[in-house]
Amino acid sequence: MKIVNKGRGAYFFVAVFGITLFFVMFFIAPNTVFAPWEETAQWAVSTDTPPHSISDIGKPTSPDADTLVDDIPLTEPESSRVLFVGDIMLARAVEWSIKEEGAGYPFLLWDAGLFADADAVIGNFEGTIRDAEHIEQTNVMAFDTLPEYVTPLAGAGFTHLSLANNHADDFGQATTDFMRSTITDVGITPFGDPFVSESFIARIDGGIPVSLVGFHAFNEETASIVETIRTEDAAGNFVIVYPHWGVEYNHEPSISQTAAAQIWIDAGADLIIGAHPHVVQSAEIIYGVPVIYSLGNFLFDQDFSRATQIGAVADVTLSSSEILITFSPVSILHRQMFVDHELDETLRSWLGIDSLTWTIYRQKTQTP
Numbered sequence: 001m002k003i004v005n006k007g008r009g010a011y012f013f014v015a016v017f018g019i020t021l022f023f024v025m026f027f028i029a030p031n032t033v034f035a036p037w038e039e040t041a042q043w044a045v046s047t048d049t050p051p052h053s054i055s056d057i058g059k060p061t062s063p064d065a066d067t068l069v070d071d072i073p074l075t076e077p078e079s080s081r082v083l084f085v086g087d088i089m090l091a092r093a094v095e096w097s098i099k100e101e102g103a104g105y106p107f108l109l110w111d112a113g114l115f116a117d118a119d120a121v122i123g124n125f126e127g128t129i130r131d132a133e134h135i136e137q138t139n140v141m142a143f144d145t146l147p148e149y150v151t152p153l154a155g156a157g158f159t160h161l162s163l164a165n166n167h168a169d170d171f172g173q174a175t176t177d178f179m180r181s182t183i184t185d186v187g188i189t190p191f192g193d194p195f196v197s198e199s200f201i202a203r204i205d206g207g208i209p210v211s212l213v214g215f216h217a218f219n220e221e222t223a224s225i226v227e228t229i230r231t232e233d234a235a236g237n238f239v240i241v242y243p244h245w246g247v248e249y250n251h252e253p254s255i256s257q258t259a260a261a262q263i264w265i266d267a268g269a270d271l272i273i274g275a276h277p278h279v280v281q282s283a284e285i286i287y288g289v290p291v292i293y294s295l296g297n298f299l300f301d302q303d304f305s306r307a308t309q310i311g312a313v314a315d316v317t318l319s320s321s322e323i324l325i326t327f328s329p330v331s332i333l334h335r336q337m338f339v340d341h342e343l344d345e346t347l348r349s350w351l352g353i354d355s356l357t358w359t360i361y362r363q364k365t366q367t368p
Helices: 007-028 030-043 092-101 151-156 173-185 222-234 255-267 341-351
Strands: 079-088 120-125 160-162 189-191 202-204 210-216 238-244 271-273 283-286 289-292 297-299 310-319 322-333 336-339 357-361
Touching: 079 238, 120 210, 120 238, 160 210, 173 189, 189 202, 189 210, 210 222, 222 238, 222 255, 238 255, 255 271, 255 283, 255 289, 289 322, 297 310, 297 322, 310 341, 322 341
Parallel strands: 079 120, 079 297, 120 160, 160 189, 210 238, 238 271, 271 289
Antiparallel strands: 079 310, 202 210, 283 289, 310 322, 322 336, 322 357
């Protein structure tokens, strides 16, 4: 029997076809064969409008035809970093300690690195400044200090001080005006006022522009700063309200505090951080906006309770998508402040949050 190998003819045909195809592609008509592929490859690294076809979806582009896609530098999102502390008082026993130990005495234990690289450091200045020495009488709630005792605040990194409080007017309008100019002269920006906070707005330049709006709850109406908030919000600024409000020595906010916060949030406030109660109060989110009702004392002489000797620093980083707030507990001992992480759990409990690092995604909503 003769066996015929039929496969040899097929193999021969395939080989001849392959050689012919190779010859045509690479020697006779390379431009015709590869032109569509080359066109697609060119727009992947150019600014020209890419071909509109299903196969082009998802292909990367580059602004430079000579730059590989993997070499394009990533742009960091713009941000601003602002830090807040609570009540600062340089009178009474604090002033006496400064006279004995020197103007920089309150900051000898302070970690200067905490304020480093911030766009702004903000506190509530409780009291007045005069160029004539005044010794407060016992049981007289009027706070006064000398201009030279304010300079160390600038040296410590403070950039803004609120005058929207009940002690900025202890000695009349002329003294308040002198205090405002003195604070400005040492390189710090005052904002807010005992009576007309809407007339003293501070703006902070940075990756995210910020507007600081002070408020004094005991001399001003909640609605008095609403139009100011709307204006600053419409200008595209991140609006921070820094109110002097609440019940002293109470860790929980009052009904009037929460009601005012809702009104300001509806007007466009992006963050609210309060002062005056002299103790840390709770924090919460209202319609997508963080509200920290009180950071307690930062520098004071209220030694009669442990709660008035504990405050907080709120380190706030702002971006277009989120607000990152890191809280640090502060202890006051013998008129000196220092970060005290042994109080982390105490501070977290008072604030009523799960962690001292708080991330809030910016999804502000209006009151229903």
